[in-house]
Each structure stands twice: as C-alpha cells, then as structure tokens.
C-alpha cells in the first residue's frame with residue numbers, strides 16, 4: 001500500500017524514524033494484503049455521447065440526473081446514437097466500481113467489488129470491456145455470475161458540458177444475498193455503498209443483498225460508507241434516508257445538491273453539520289466551491305489548525321481541522337470538527353466533464369482510512385493508535401488529498417484514474433507549497 005500519511009518529510013502525526021512499517025515496506029509486496037475495502041455496485045458500462053438538449057427531452061430524461069429507462073427506450077436511444085455517430089467513449093463505470101478502481105490505483109492495493117458479471121463473456125462485449133478497464137488490484141473473484149447482460153449507463157454530455165445519465169439496467173440488480181461473502185466484509189476497512197442500490201424493480205434481490213452486507217458490517221464493526229448518487233433518489237423520501245443513515249451508515253459522501261435534498265440546508269457546511277446528527281464523518285463536495293468535511297474528534301486530543309481561521313455559517317469552523325477523526329461511538333468526549341478546501345490549483349483550465357470527480361474524492365478518503373488500519377495492524381503499539389482513530393491523517397490533510405484526486409479526475413476524460421498521483425507527490429505538502 002502506498003502510504004498517504006507518510007508523504008516524505010512533513011507529518012502532522014510524526015512517526016519514529018525506525019518505524020517497523022518502513023522496514024517492512026522495504027520487503028517485497030505480499031500479494032495477500034491485510035487491508036482492503038469492499039464495495040457493492042450495479043455493474044455498468046458508461047457509453048458516452050455528445051447530444052443536444054432536445055435529445056435528452058425526446059427520451060424523457062432529466063437534464064443533469066440519472067434515470068432508469070425501459071429496454072425498448074434504451075434500444076431506440078442506442079440506435080440513434082449509433083446512426084448519428086454520437087458515441088465518443090465507452091468505459092467501465094458505476095459509481096462504486098469507479099471508487100474501488102480509483103482506490104486500488106491510489107493505494108496500489110486490494111479492493112473487492114461485489115456485483116454481477118455475465119457468465120459468458122465474448123471479446124469486445126460490454127462485460128469484456130468492463131473487466132479490461134478495471135484495475136488488476138480490484139478483486140473481481142466474488143462477482144456473481146448472471147445469464148444475461150450487465151447494465152449500460154448512457155452518459156449524455158450536453159453542449160454546456162452537463163451530463164445526464166440514462167440507465168439500462170440489464171441484470172445489474174440480480175445480486176443475491178447469498179453472494180455476499182461475510183469474511184470479505186468482516187476483514188475490510190470499510191463497506192462502500194451507493195443510494196442507487198435501492199433503485200430497483202419490486203422483487204429484484206439487490207436491496208436485500210445490500211442489507212445482508214450491512215448486517216455483516218455491523219456484526220464485525222466495519223464502517224459503512226454511503227455515497228448519495230443523485231439528488232432525486234434522496235428527494236423522493238428524505239426522511240427515509242435520514243433514518244437509514246442513522247441506523248446503518250458511518251461515513252456519508254455527497255455533493256451540495258444531494259446535501260440540500262437530504263438536510264434542507266443549501267450551505268454545504270451547515271448541511272454537513274446537520275448530517276453529523278446521523279453519521280460519524282461527512283464528505284461534501286461542492287463543485288467549483290471545493291469540498292467540506294465534518295467529523296468528530298476526541299476533545300483531549302484535538303489539534304489547532306495552523307491555517308487562517310475561516311468565516312462561515314459556523315464561525316471559525318476550521319479551528320481544529322488538524323485533528324484526526326474518530327467514530328462517535330469511540331469518543332469519550334466528542335468534539336465536532338470541520339474543514340474546507342478550495343479546488344486544487346483553482347481547478348483545471350478546461351473541464352470537459354466533471355463526471356466522477358466526487359467518486360475520486362471518496363477513493364482518497366478510503367485510502368486514508370485503510371492506511372490507518374494497515375498501520376495499526378503493523379505497528380499496534382505506535383502512539384498513533386493510543387486512541388481508536390478512523391483516519392490516519394488529520395481532517396485538513398484528508399481534504400487536501402481528496403481535493404487533489406478530484407483534480408486528477410477532472411483533468412482526464414474517464415471517471416477512472418488511469419494512473420496514480422505523480423511520485424514526487426508522495427509528499428502532498430510539497431505539491432501544495434510549491435504553487
């Protein structure tokens with residue numbers, strides 16, 4: 001695993017020079033990594049095309065959102081894209097598939113993806129493409145076979161760069177509860193889910209499979225991470241989602257629109273604060289405004305920021321952003337902490353599309369959480385584990401890392417990272433200070 005807190009010289013949480021972990025890292029990689037994350041997704045290939053707004057309207061879609069379409073509509077839509085030669089890219093997608101892939105690229109380590117895959121795969125087919133576009137560090141051995149197609153996500157990009165999704169589900173929701181491996185969840189650093197998983201036809205097994213996975217995660221005290229997907233899924237029934245978060249979820253990832261649908265707050269800081277009533281840690285991306293994080297720390301171990309104090313709906317909200325995050329259940333005297341960061345380098349000069357920028361930020365957060373477990377299992381007596389922290393780095397540092405990864409996604413075409421961050425950025429500090 002590439003170690004996020006160990007970026008060259010600058011640590012907020014110093015470790016001793018002869019750290020056994022460093023010595024261990026000098027040895028050849030062990031294939032069977034002790035640390036991993038696991039996620040469930042609807043297996044989807046993204047089919048990207050440039051269309052005008054009339055196209056979106058003609059097929060009954062909603063600009064900027066993700067809607068599920070029937071087979072006949074999907075066929076007509078696909079035929080029109082082919083006939084008019086509008087398809088520009090086809091690559092593996094799915095919000096959690098993207099996140100697992102990106103995690104594996106960043107950490108150079110194992111993630112496990114649960115979902116469905118065709119039993120019969122022919123060269124050039126969508127399933128073939130999906131497998132070929134997924135990191136070799138993403139373990140696909142637990143996918144459940146289906147006799148039928150995986151899903152297609154028509155990713156329609158308007159003239160203004162806005163993206164609209166039309167989902168043709170195929171067999172993507174046929175994941176059954178008995179296909180969820182308890183041991184894989186029990187040993188994971190996090191179970192990662194999306195609100196899209198409940199968007200199914202009556203009788204489809206995906207929601208039940210998801211609940212089975214959540215049951216295992218709770219049994220083994222593994223944090224459940226939920227990313228909200230699209231504001232419409234939330235706006236359908238915000239109270240249901242609030243109850244769901246309170247009961248099942250530890251870490252929440254969302255953008256500012258989803259945050260508004262969930263909490264009624266349009267200010268991402270206030271929305272994140274509200275969400276802390278239900279979960280332990282919040283990542284709220286806000287497009288050109290950057291991103292916010294909110295979490296809990298242990299009062300006794302809080303650390304003051306060295307950055308300027310920021311004004312906002314909560315005055316000087318970033319005061320303790322140099323603290324590490326803890327799950328509420330592990331805090332003796334919990335203190336709420338917040339952080340914000342503006343887009344890295346002000347954002348890329350030209351953004352072709354923002355697809356997957358949020359998924360990238362979440363992958364970075366997962367990397368930091370898993371690195372903490374990795375460090376704990378290698379150096380259990382380290383002073384870094386005097387408390388039962390959730391992250392390895394401070395909240396401010398996690399924000400930087402997440403933000404940097406979003407930039408990397410914005411700077412390329414696909415939502416899946418084609419490579420990790422540049423080696424010289426093993427110290428993120430340097431990348432930031434040298435601007």
Ligand SMILES: Nc1ncnc2c1ncn2[C@@H]1O[C@H](COP(=O)(O)OP(=O)(O)OP(=O)(O)O)[C@@H](O)[C@H]1O
Pocket residue numbers: 254255256285286287288289290291342343344346347348351354355356357358359360361403406407410
């Ligand atoms: N127009 C922009 N200019 C600068 N940075 C941007 C812009 N849009 C996005 N970003 C960066 O990407 C991060 C995530 O963006 P955004 O809030 O759009 O994610 P999202 O809506 O969750 O994306 P997706 O659902 O496609 O993964 C932001 O925190 C910011 O750092």
Ligand SMILES: O=c1[nH]cnc2c1ncn2[C@@H]1O[C@H](CO)[C@@H](O)[C@H]1O
Pocket residue numbers: 042044045046066092093094095096098153165167194196199355356357359415
């Ligand atoms: O219904 C859905 N289920 C799972 N993933 C989805 C759905 N709609 C869109 N995306 C995925 O979101 C990613 C960008 O964040 C895209 O790659 C797309 O495949």
